[in-house]
Amino acid sequence: MTFPAVALIGGGQLARMLQQAAIPLGVRLQLLADRDDDSAAQVMRDVQVGDYRDLDTLRAVADGCAVMTFDHEHVPAEHLRALADSGVAVRPGPDALVHAQDKLAMRSRLTAAGIPCPRWRRIDDAASLAGFAAEAGGWPVVLKTARGGYDGKGVWLVESAAEAEPVLAGAAARGLELLAEERVDFARELAVVLARSPYGQVAVYPVVETVQTGGICREVLAPAPGLRAGRAVAAVQVAMAVAGELDCTGVLAVEMFETADGVLVNELAMRPHNSGHWTIDGAVTSQFEQHLRAVLDLPLGSPRARAPAAVMVNVLGGAETDVYRRYLHCMAGDPELKIHLYGKEVRPGRKIGHVTVMGNDYARLRVRAWHAADYLSGAIDG
Amino acid sequence: MTFPAVALIGGGQLARMLQQAAIPLGVRLQLLADRDDDSAAQVMRDVQVGDYRDLDTLRAVADGCAVMTFDHEHVPAEHLRALADSGVAVRPGPDALVHAQDKLAMRSRLTAAGIPCPRWRRIDDAASLAGFAAEAGGWPVVLKTARGGYDGKGVWLVESAAEAEPVLAGAAARGLELLAEERVDFARELAVVLARSPYGQVAVYPVVETVQTGGICREVLAPAPGLRAGRAVAAVQVAMAVAGELDCTGVLAVEMFETADGVLVNELAMRPHNSGHWTIDGAVTSQFEQHLRAVLDLPLGSPRARAPAAVMVNVLGGAETDVYRRYLHCMAGDPELKIHLYGKEVRPGRKIGHVTVMGNDYARLRVRAWHAADYLSGAIDG
Numbered sequence: 001m002t003f004p005a006v007a008l009i010g011g012g013q014l015a016r017m018l019q020q021a022a023i024p025l026g027v028r029l030q031l032l033a034d035r036d037d038d039s040a041a042q043v044m045r046d047v048q049v050g051d052y053r054d055l056d057t058l059r060a061v062a063d064g065c066a067v068m069t070f071d072h073e074h075v076p077a078e079h080l081r082a083l084a085d086s087g088v089a090v091r092p093g094p095d096a097l098v099h100a101q102d103k104l105a106m107r108s109r110l111t112a113a114g115i116p117c118p119r120w121r122r123i124d125d126a127a128s129l130a131g132f133a134a135e136a137g138g139w140p141v142v143l144k145t146a147r148g149g150y151d152g153k154g155v156w157l158v159e160s161a162a163e164a165e166p167v168l169a170g171a172a173a174r175g176l177e178l179l180a181e182e183r184v185d186f187a188r189e190l191a192v193v194l195a196r197s198p199y200g201q202v203a204v205y206p207v208v209e210t211v212q213t214g215g216i217c218r219e220v221l222a223p224a225p226g227l228r229a230g231r232a233v234a235a236v237q238v239a240m241a242v243a244g245e246l247d248c249t250g251v252l253a254v255e256m257f258e259t260a261d262g263v264l265v266n267e268l269a270m271r272p273h274n275s276g277h278w279t280i281d282g283a284v285t286s287q288f289e290q291h292l293r294a295v296l297d298l299p300l301g302s303p304r305a306r307a308p309a310a311v312m313v314n315v316l317g318g319a320e321t322d323v324y325r326r327y328l329h330c331m332a333g334d335p336e337l338k339i340h341l342y343g344k345e346v347r348p349g350r351k352i353g354h355v356t357v358m359g360n361d362y363a364r365l366r367v368r369a370w371h372a373a374d375y376l377s378g379a380i381d382g
Numbered sequence: 383m384t385f386p387a388v389a390l391i392g393g394g395q396l397a398r399m400l401q402q403a404a405i406p407l408g409v410r411l412q413l414l415a416d417r418d419d420d421s422a423a424q425v426m427r428d429v430q431v432g433d434y435r436d437l438d439t440l441r442a443v444a445d446g447c448a449v450m451t452f453d454h455e456h457v458p459a460e461h462l463r464a465l466a467d468s469g470v471a472v473r474p475g476p477d478a479l480v481h482a483q484d485k486l487a488m489r490s491r492l493t494a495a496g497i498p499c500p501r502w503r504r505i506d507d508a509a510s511l512a513g514f515a516a517e518a519g520g521w522p523v524v525l526k527t528a529r530g531g532y533d534g535k536g537v538w539l540v541e542s543a544a545e546a547e548p549v550l551a552g553a554a555a556r557g558l559e560l561l562a563e564e565r566v567d568f569a570r571e572l573a574v575v576l577a578r579s580p581y582g583q584v585a586v587y588p589v590v591e592t593v594q595t596g597g598i599c600r601e602v603l604a605p606a607p608g609l610r611a612g613r614a615v616a617a618v619q620v621a622m623a624v625a626g627e628l629d630c631t632g633v634l635a636v637e638m639f640e641t642a643d644g645v646l647v648n649e650l651a652m653r654p655h656n657s658g659h660w661t662i663d664g665a666v667t668s669q670f671e672q673h674l675r676a677v678l679d680l681p682l683g684s685p686r687a688r689a690p691a692a693v694m695v696n697v698l699g700g701a702e703t704d705v706y707r708r709y710l711h712c713m714a715g716d717p718e719l720k721i722h723l724y725g726k727e728v729r730p731g732r733k734i735g736h737v738t739v740m741g742n743d744y745a746r747l748r749v750r751a752w753h754a755a756d757y758l759s760g761a762i763d764g
Contacts (some may be wrong), residue, residue: 001704002704002706003705003723003725007398017405017406019405019425020402020406022425022447023398023401023402023425024402024662024720024721024722024723025397025398025721025723026723026724026725028424028725041403041427042410042427043404043405043425043427044427045423045424045425045426045427045428045429046425135443150575172655203717259413280406280728284717284718284720285717293713298709298710298718299710299712299713299714299717300713301713301717301718302717302718304718306688306689307688322384323385324384324385324386327680328680330679330682331675331680331683332680333683335585335666335667335681335682335683335684336666336667336684336686337408338405338406339407341385341406341407341408342408343408343410345386353408
């Protein structure tokens with residue numbers, strides 16, 4: 001059988017879960033990992049260890065593959081352009097991916113397209129920040145680096161010009177661009193995960209509620225409980241507008257704020273995303289299978305949920321390092337629990353896995369999922 | 383994290399699907415394959431290529447692993463005993479596995495335990511066969527080699543003593559033991575897949591109907607349509623009796639004949655089995671995850687079906703070798719179809735994959751699953 005191979009850049013847990021989806025598809029992944037023992041490198045045959053910032057390394061991984069895709073958005077845009085120019089099918093393409101790499105590019109483009117965003121401004125100095133704060137209704141405001149932030153890193157809630165000073169100075173010293181955003185008075189955070197193929201087919205998963213703590217996603221409720229139908233439609237329309245406007249291929253996750261008036265786009269990711277991990281167990285087609293189908297320009301699978309409700313909770317590294325012992329207890333206590341571990345060394349606060357439960361009743365599902373996640377991490381002992 | 387590793391002997395599609403289950407469990411598989419491009423060898427990091435009939439090779443694969451398990455039942459029993467004697471946790475153990483390797487051992491043991499089997503006899507010559515035929519109600523009878531048969535190989539339906547003659551001569555020439563069984567007048571074939579852990583926990587999947595053509599499983603309906611509750615209980619009791627009697631660990635599949643009076647055991651497999659492939663998509667815990675949990679003596683997962691009905695159809699190699707082109711068509715036509723391909727070269731009649739669909743209505747599910755399987759193999763063109 002002559003099935004295509006996919007070059008996959010980055011060896012984190014997303015790449016690991018892509019391998020789980022690639023096996024039944026019969027699609028071979030060719031991985032570029034940072035280290036030989038990266039999460040995904042543990043579970044694949046074709047692993048190259050190297051630097052994703054090196055163009056020749058990227059070319060070597062692409063060799064013999066039908067398409068190149070990504071576990072993260074850190075590959076330099078100029079390399080992606082060089083690869084695309086030399087005939088490598090890069091998906092998502094560099095002109096799309098820049099909007100997941102650079103928040104200034106993202107805000108400019110979405111605003112120009114009329115897609116609802118928080119008020120924002122590029123910040124060059126204390127004066128431009130003070131001007132924005134006045135215009136946006138006063139302090140606090142959110143300062144973000146345009147590039148390189150994730151899981152709450154590169155984001156500061158600043159209460160005053162004085163508090164912003166070290167952030168501005170630090171960014172200037174490191175040559176980082178900054179933007180400011182209004183602090184949105186949101187009811188909750190939502191996310192829409194969809195996939196879009198080069199052919200233009202789009203498949204959208206049910207809108208979910210995400211719960212963040214300290215900038216890190218902790219919990220996803222799918223679908224978002226009690227979401228009004230009109231609001232769900234609005235959220236999906238916004239996500240589809242983003243996908244079309246940016247010509248995305250593969251999975252796109254659009255994180256949003258739900259406010260009294262509607263939804264505002266918070267962040268974008270152009271790869272499988274934590275807010276879609278519930279789909280492995282909870283949807284007919286997982287976001288990982290869907291991403292592979294999309295980047296290969298295969299027809300997309302059904303994004304239908306397989307149960308009325310699913311709850312996913314991330315397992316963060318904690319005091320406990322012998323997770324296996326705790327694993328037994330969780331399995332014994334809840335035979336319907338789906339545990340996903342990423343093969344990562346335990347470090348405090350690091351995402352080392354997630355758990356998913358499905359059923360009807362959010363309250364009971366949340367108790368089960370949180371109990372398992374807290375028990376695995378060592379936060380509780382019984 | 384110090385998670386256990388599992389030594390896995392045999393690189394076929396069952397091993398490949400075990401890897402799919404091992405990834406979220408965080409369990410590392412260490413594979414012994416016949417060839418570097420075996421189905422499972424394509425999707426794992428730790429692959430040794432060697433001969434499973436060589437004890438030193440087996441020892442090398444077991445090194446550093448918590449347990450050894452199998453994709454097939456062909457590892458010589460004396461090697462399994464030697465490994466067990468030297469402290470390797472072999473699961474299923476040699477004293478159980480012999481009953482999946484040797485049909486004479488299986489029939490003797492089950493008959494002694496009062497587990498319902500077809501009438502059978504060990505056959506040493508034409509006279510013992512003639513005697514059995516007379517006793518079993520006349521010709522035809524089924525002749526089987528005690529060892530080495532699969533997918534209809536090593537099984538003959540013989541209509542007369544004359545027809546049996548070349549089979550007896552061939553077996554004598556090759557030193558093979560034979561047994562004869564009555565041809566059972568069955569309504570249909572059923573299978574019970576269960577898992578049993580060393581601790582003694584058992585989890586049983588719903589009883590399924592299997593449809594064989596030419597000795598090869600083609601289709602599985604889960605649960606078996608229209609099965610009377612009492613009959614389902616009887617089938618489960620028989621399978622649990624087999625598992626307990628033989629002290630099985632891991633997945634056990636018991637293939638049965640359903641007759642007017644009850645069920646009779648046909649064949650055993652002590653590994654994930656084709657009659658359980660539907661569980662990947664259709665049950666809370668797949669048979670592959672369950673097998674790993676069982677051999678690691680982890681608590682077992684829920685075997686509950688996730689939909690009222692599932693239909694699995696095997697994809698056999700046919701005239702078409704460009705399966706990928708046909709893949710697109712199947713995905714486009716049926717977005718809920720779950721396709722599983724094994725990365726195998728297409729050869730006529732070879733199992734190269736399977737498809738599963740889930741829903742409510744067997745008639746419609748069967749049309750969808752058969753259409754996809756026939757289209758993928760090239761048996762139909764639209």
